Amino acid sequence: MVQERILPQFSSTQVKLSRKEGLTLYEDMVLGRYFEDKCAEMYYRGKMFGFVHLYNGQEAVSSGVIKAMRADDYVCSTYRDHVHALSAGVPAREVMAELFGKATGCSKGRGGSMHLFSAEHNLLGGFAFVAEGIPVATGAAFQSKYRREVLGDASADQVTACFFGDGASNNGQFFECLNMATLWKLPILFVVENNKWAIGMAHDRATSDIEIYRKGPAFGMPGVEVDGMDVLAVWATAQDAIARARAGEGPTLIEALTYRFRGHSLADPDELRSKDEKDHWFAQDPIKRFQTYLIEQNLANQDELKAIDQKIQMRVEEAVKFAEESPDPDPSELYRYVFVDESKS
Amino acid sequence: MAEVLLFNALRDAIDEEMAHDATVLVMGEDVGQYGGSYKVTKGLYEKYGNLRVLDTPIAENSFTGMAVGAAMTGLKPIIEGMNMGFLLLAFNQIANNAGMLPYTSGGNFTMPMVIRGPGGVGRQLGAEHSQRLEAYFQAVPGLKIVACSTPYNAKGLLKSAIRDPNPVLFFEHVLLYNLKEHIPDEDYCLPLNRAEVVHPGKDVTLLTYSRMRHHVLQALKTLTQEGFNPEVIDLISLKPLDFETIGASIRKTHRVIIVEECMRTGGIGAELIASINERFFDELDAPVVRLSSQDIPTPYNGMLESLTIVQPQQIVTAVKEMMALQV
Ligand SMILES: Cc1ncc(C[n+]2csc(CCOP(=O)(O)OP(=O)(O)O)c2C)c(N)n1
Ligand SMILES: [Mg+2]
Numbered sequence: 001m002v003q004e005r006i007l008p009q010f011s012s013t014q015v016k017l018s019r020k021e022g023l024t025l026y027e028d029m030v031l032g033r034y035f036e037d038k039c040a041e042m043y044y045r046g047k048m049f050g051f052v053h054l055y056n057g058q059e060a061v062s063s064g065v066i067k068a069m070r071a072d073d074y075v076c077s078t079y080r081d082h083v084h085a086l087s088a089g090v091p092a093r094e095v096m097a098e099l100f101g102k103a104t105g106c107s108k109g110r111g112g113s114m115h116l117f118s119a120e121h122n123l124l125g126g127f128a129f130v131a132e133g134i135p136v137a138t139g140a141a142f143q144s145k146y147r148r149e150v151l152g153d154a155s156a157d158q159v160t161a162c163f164f165g166d167g168a169s170n171n172g173q174f175f176e177c178l179n180m181a182t183l184w185k186l187p188i189l190f191v192v193e194n195n196k197w198a199i200g201m202a203h204d205r206a207t208s209d210i211e212i213y214r215k216g217p218a219f220g221m222p223g224v225e226v227d228g229m230d231v232l233a234v235w236a237t238a239q240d241a242i243a244r245a246r247a248g249e250g251p252t253l254i255e256a257l258t259y260r261f262r263g264h265s266l267a268d269p270d271e272l273r274s275k276d277e278k279d280h281w282f283a284q285d286p287i288k289r290f291q292t293y294l295i296e297q298n299l300a301n302q303d304e305l306k307a308i309d310q311k312i313q314m315r316v317e318e319a320v321k322f323a324e325e326s327p328d329p330d331p332s333e334l335y336r337y338v339f340v341d342e343s344k345s
Numbered sequence: 346m347a348e349v350l351l352f353n354a355l356r357d358a359i360d361e362e363m364a365h366d367a368t369v370l371v372m373g374e375d376v377g378q379y380g381g382s383y384k385v386t387k388g389l390y391e392k393y394g395n396l397r398v399l400d401t402p403i404a405e406n407s408f409t410g411m412a413v414g415a416a417m418t419g420l421k422p423i424i425e426g427m428n429m430g431f432l433l434l435a436f437n438q439i440a441n442n443a444g445m446l447p448y449t450s451g452g453n454f455t456m457p458m459v460i461r462g463p464g465g466v467g468r469q470l471g472a473e474h475s476q477r478l479e480a481y482f483q484a485v486p487g488l489k490i491v492a493c494s495t496p497y498n499a500k501g502l503l504k505s506a507i508r509d510p511n512p513v514l515f516f517e518h519v520l521l522y523n524l525k526e527h528i529p530d531e532d533y534c535l536p537l538n539r540a541e542v543v544h545p546g547k548d549v550t551l552l553t554y555s556r557m558r559h560h561v562l563q564a565l566k567t568l569t570q571e572g573f574n575p576e577v578i579d580l581i582s583l584k585p586l587d588f589e590t591i592g593a594s595i596r597k598t599h600r601v602i603i604v605e606e607c608m609r610t611g612g613i614g615a616e617l618i619a620s621i622n623e624r625f626f627d628e629l630d631a632p633v634v635r636l637s638s639q640d641i642p643t644p645y646n647g648m649l650e651s652l653t654i655v656q657p658q659q660i661v662t663a664v665k666e667m668m669a670l671q672v
Contacts, residue, residue, distance in 0.1 A: 076414075105451070106451070106453070107449060107450050107453065110448055110450070111449045111451060115449040115450065117449070117450035117453040117454060119450075119453040120453075124414065124418075124454075126449075127442075129437060129441060132410060132437055132442065134407075134410070135406065135407040135408070135410020135411050135413070135414065135438065136413050136417070136442060138414060139411035139413055139415040139417075139418070140415070140418045141414075142411055142414070143414065143419065143420050144418075146397075147419075149396060150367060150370075151368070172406070172407075173410065176404035176406070177407050177411075179402060179404070180402060180408070183402070336452070337447055337450075337452040338448050338486055339447075339487065339489075339511050340447070
């Protein structure tokens with residue numbers, strides 16, 4: 001087993017977390033977990049198709065960052081996007097319906113697992129090509145600055161969170177966008193979810209300096225390393241970065257050290273990762289860790305958490321039912337959305 | 346009616362659209378302080394400032410991706426490819442993101458952006474700077490592709506492209522920037538989806554676009570002197586093709602010659618022939634002929650370069666040969 005990186009120390013006494021905030025984070029992580037488990041089940045039952053990349057194990061990153069944001073902030077994801085969409089507020093039923101290819105899906109059945117979008121929830125995608133979301137997110141952040149400075153809209157202080165993996169951080173678009181984001185002081189968080197693997201390519205076999213956060217300062221922005229299995233640590237780190245971005249102080253690079261509990265996609269036999277490595281990370285399950293924290297801090301008791309689990313399970317079941325009962329897209333609308341329908345504008 | 350150079354007509358189009366819509370901005374390499382490599386954005390930086398005329402680093406895929414993100418969130422970016430060929434680096438952003446994302450998002454996002462700049466075979470610029478990307482991009486769903494050819498249409502088309510809610514690839518030609526023409530002083534737009542009947546005739550339909558329009562017009566002089574009367578159509582819109590105008594002409598002439606600067610294989614002409622055969626086969630009195638560039642990287646040597654692209658004399662010959670066919 002490869003030597004694990006020492007996770008940065010984070011003392012939970014650094015944060016002030018209300019019961020409401022704690023339960024929000026918990027509920028969001030549980031939703032992510034149950035939703036993904038249900039996807040695996042539905043995939044094996046032949047209800048969804050294509051490449052389906054699950055997020056199990058990484059929940060603390062999505063919940064910690066996105067729940068620290070405002071509803072009108074922007075989120076940009078990759079092909080591993082279900083849980084980012086859920087954290088951003090896209091209803092579970094719309095995500096599930098999209099995975100089923102239904103007309104009621106958030107992308108109207110045109111997108112699928114790797115192309116989730118929601119204009120209503122400022123979810124910019126769903127990008128199936130590694131790293132291509134990074135420039136798009138950078139453009140959304142530029143837009144906020146433009147709106148504020150050129151259009152004189154003082155309320156345009158939206159921040160963009162751009163999620164991508166360790167593998168993506170070796171792509172040129174990452175470096176190009178770090179450069180431009182600092183150059184123009186854009187309100188953006190580059191959140192690398194370093195889960196140690198890019199399909200079968202181990203991070204240390206692909207990357208000259210494995211500490212990705214250190215690339216931030218090279219481009220003139222803070223780089224922060226955070227324990228991506230600790231939702232509180234992620235949440236606190238994101239809050240700082242968001243505050244800086246909103247105040248016009250520019251971008252932050254956040255490297256969250258995390259791990260995916262399943263194969264790369266549901267088609268991946270997952271043969272390269274060692275049992276030792278997996279066990280090491282399973283022991284840090286972010287949901288269990290946070291449960292313990294909430295109970296220790298008297299923010300919730302076991303029964304309350306159970307009740308949340310049950311509520312979320314029902315929501316996921318309901319999402320499946322909704323997806324199943326939803327109609328396919330209308331075949332006469334095969335060409336709809338290729339171009340803007342100008343007859344309607 | 347003032348006489349303007351084509352690059353100034355383009356600049357006026359951008360200037361007017363920026364003046365009346367504050368969400369319109371220009372992004373690209375050297376578009377700002379330098380005024381654009383062909384001076385299309387000269388003076389706009391001074392007038393609109395550094396955010397509306399954004400000088401970007403040399404990072405084509407990333408600044409094109411940024412324009413996508415800006416367009417999705419409500420701005421109307423105009424990307425300038427310093428040379429359209431450089432945008433090969435942004436093929437992914439143009440195809441996957443600008444072209445396809447509105448569809449894959451199920452209409453969640455629209456993509457009001459223009460990607461414009463100089464293309465085509467210039468004077469001994471070498472292979473990489475002599476590209477005709479329109480052929481490469483024509484298969485991408487969701488893109489509109491337009492080629493301007495005169496100061497008048499350059500201005501009217503660019504204004505329409507900027508106002509269009511869809512992504513428009515807008516091709517200019519390096520050798521046409523200094524064309525001069527009297528154009529209206531008042532605000533005008535031209536439709537993006539209409540071909541232009543440049544010269545009405547009845548013998549044969551000559552379909553062309555961009556710089557080849559001018560080669561065709563040169564050939565037309567000779568042909569007219571010799572008693573031929575071809576109809577010349579500038580396609581303007583390379584995608585979608587205007588089959589209404591093309592069809593009306595074919596019903597009149599029953600003969601078609603395509604004159605294009607893109608390469609023969611997989612070119613605009615290839616698509617035209619296939620579509621014409623599908624739609625108008627019964628109208629044709631002769632097989633459609635295409636005159637295209639040779640299927641080679643454009644050579645540097647001037648003589649080889651001129652052998653690579655279609656010359657007016659070849660057009661004259663092709664028309665005569667077609668007219669000599671007994672039907
Ligand atoms: C441009 C591009 N190249 C290759 C792929 C195939 N691919 C999909 S995911 C992936 C690994 C990405 O790893 P990482 O960025 O670490 O993200 P993770 O999957 O671990 O979340 C690869 C190579 C792709 N989707 N896009
Ligand atoms: Mg990874």
